[in-house]
Amino acid sequence: MVEKPSFLIQVENIEEPLEYVASSSSILETLEAANIEVPYQCREGFCGVCRAKLIEGQTQYANEPLAFVRDGEILLCCSRPTSHIKIELP
Numbered sequence: 001m002v003e004k005p006s007f008l009i010q011v012e013n014i015e016e017p018l019e020y021v022a023s024s025s026s027i028l029e030t031l032e033a034a035n036i037e038v039p040y041q042c043r044e045g046f047c048g049v050c051r052a053k054l055i056e057g058q059t060q061y062a063n064e065p066l067a068f069v070r071d072g073e074i075l076l077c078c079s080r081p082t083s084h085i086k087i088e089l090p
Helices: 027-033
Strands: 006-011 018-021 051-056 059-061 073-075 079-081 085-088
Touching: 006 027, 018 027, 027 079
Parallel strands: 006 085
Antiparallel strands: 006 018, 051 073, 051 085, 059 079
């Protein structure tokens, strides 16, 4: 059995890091599973409502988002970590 990689998600102002497992579809899904409320609408990268600041680490998009994303920002609904990350929620 092949193990799926997991990474830690450290959220500013939340003490315990969360574990992201590759079977999760997005960072947003991991946050929701931990009962962390994050604003969102489309879940597809169209609207940009779930925009967050990426403080440390690397992420990738399943599909390139249509919403404008500045350097240092990510859309939680369609991004996945490729390393341990630290984020600041809106």
